[in-house]
Amino acid sequence: xxxxxxxxxxxxxxxxxTQLSRFQGSTLPSGYAxxxxxxxxxxxxxxxxFVDEFDNPFIRNPxxxxxxxxxxxxxxxxxxxxxxxxxxxxxxxxxSRALAMKIAKEKLAGMGYRFFAGTESPDWYxxxxxxxxxxLGMSYSYGNIFTPIAGFxxxxxxxxxxxxxxxxxxxxxxxxxxxxxFILTGVHLxxxxxxxxxxxxxxxxxxxxxxxxxxxxxxxxxNLLLLGDFNATPQSDEFKLLLSGDKKVQFIxxxxxxxxxxxxxxxxxxxxxxxxxxxxxxxFLVPNGVKVAENLDMKALQQISDHLPVVxxxxxx
Numbered sequence: 001x002x003x004x005x006x007x008x009x010x011x012x013x014x015x016x017x018t019q020l021s022r023f024q025g026s027t028l029p030s031g032y033a034x035x036x037x038x039x040x041x042x043x044x045x046x047x048x049x050f051v052d053e054f055d056n057p058f059i060r061n062p063x064x065x066x067x068x069x070x071x072x073x074x075x076x077x078x079x080x081x082x083x084x085x086x087x088x089x090x091x092x093x094x095x096s097r098a099l100a101m102k103i104a105k106e107k108l109a110g111m112g113y114r115f116f117a118g119t120e121s122p123d124w125y126x127x128x129x130x131x132x133x134x135x136l137g138m139s140y141s142y143g144n145i146f147t148p149i150a151g152f153x154x155x156x157x158x159x160x161x162x163x164x165x166x167x168x169x170x171x172x173x174x175x176x177x178x179x180x181x182f183i184l185t186g187v188h189l190x191x192x193x194x195x196x197x198x199x200x201x202x203x204x205x206x207x208x209x210x211x212x213x214x215x216x217x218x219x220x221x222x223n224l225l226l227l228g229d230f231n232a233t234p235q236s237d238e239f240k241l242l243l244s245g246d247k248k249v250q251f252i253x254x255x256x257x258x259x260x261x262x263x264x265x266x267x268x269x270x271x272x273x274x275x276x277x278x279x280x281x282x283x284f285l286v287p288n289g290v291k292v293a294e295n296l297d298m299k300a301l302q303q304i305s306d307h308l309p310v311v312x313x314x315x316x317x
Contacts, residue, residue: 026137028175029114035087035133039286040176040314043086043293044275046188046229047077048305051095051125052102064095064125076304078107084293085111086311087133088174090186092229093126093305100131119143121167128170128186128228137173137181140211142166147203152196162200165190169204171211180316182223182281183215189238191231201231201238208242212249212278224278226251229307233270242276251276254290254312262292262308265301275312289313 049063053070081089094100097118104113112133119141120127130136145166152160168188175181185208190200208226215222232239234253243251253276261268275290293309301308 026135028135032135034177038315038317040088040134040284040316041084041086041311042088042090042184042225042227042275042314043081043084043309043311044090044092044186044227044229044273045309046092046273046305046307048093048307049126050077050091050093050099050305052099056125058123059125061125073304074103074107076300078103080293080296080300080304080309081108082111083296084309084311087176088184089113089131090184090227091129091131092168092186092188094129095125095127096120097129100129104131117170117172119167119170121164124164124167126168126188128168128188130170130172130184130186132174135175137175139173140171142169142207142211145207147200147207149196149199149203151199162203165200166204166207169208176316180223182225184225184227185211187226187228187230189228189230189232197231198236198238202241205238205242209245209249212245212251216248220248221280222278223281223284224251225275225281225312226278227275227310227312229272230274231272233272239274250279252279252282254282254285254288260290260292262310264306265298265308266306268292268308273307273310275310277312277314281314284314284316286313286315 051064051067055065097116101116113131115132115136116130117136117139118127118129143166146161146163147166149160149162154160171183171185173181174184189204190197212224215224230239234256243253245251260271262271262273277285290312293311
């Protein structure tokens with residue numbers, strides 16, 4: 001009987017720790033206390049060529065070399081971030097983690113944004129950056145990975161591959177509660193409507209499938225959240241490929257069969273910005289919990305970007 005009790009106790013410990021298995025080697029910052037509220041909100045927003053006032057000598061582009069109205073755009077953005085007040089913010093076409101840290105310190109003081117992640121391209125300025133009130137664990141960069149461009153050949157007649165835009169994908173572990181965590185992957189997939197662009201996005205989708213399988217192989221109960229600017233509508237082949245997955249990797253589009261649009265900001269007519277939980281994370285999504293951010297000044301939003309911000313809310317008791 002004692003052996004049975006011991007086995008049962010060990011099993012309970014394992015089950016209770018599945019959400020935290022990735023964080024066992026990390027320690028919370030001194031004095032940190034998890035939020036007491038039972039909800040978690042996540043924001044994704046392509047903020048369109050959002051750069052700082054400094055010229056990076058390794059990037060040759062007029063949008064970065066001589067940016068316009070930097071201070072005004074920062075003020076507009078921070079005003080919107082204050083109103084949305086998301087726990088985790090994922091920004092696409094955003095220059096750097098350093099810029100996010102500066103904005104959080106100087107413009108968003110007191111809001112609790114103290115955790116950041118970003119894997120920037122060495123020669124381009126449109127990156128994906130994460131700013132969070134919740135502790136972040138391990139982050140994963142994909143900039144060194146080559147993905148296929150199926151159906152296309154390079155100048156030597158070989159099957160074409162690319163890795164110049166995969167730096168715009170980043171995964172990070174987020175610890176939302178003492179007993180609840182998830183892996184967030186922010187993306188800005190290849191832009192454009194040509195067949196080659198579509199094939200490039202499909203290659204990136206296959207990369208995300210492969211990495212998701214890797215996460216789930218380590219722990220089948222892992223909560224995954226995939227979000228960002230996919231440059232793909234729900235009707236596109238590459239988006240359908242993303243949702244097809246298999247029994248192990250199954251992402252869900254909470255806005256399927258809706259008319260929620262996020263682009264272009266002046267007259268939204270399609271949705272290329274998505275928040276996609278896997279079946280594990282979907283269980284925690286508030287009903288109708290994914291939407292374009294509401295009660296914001298549309299003119300101000302249009303001055304910031306050609307995309308509208310999309311938010312999601314989850315229950316994490």
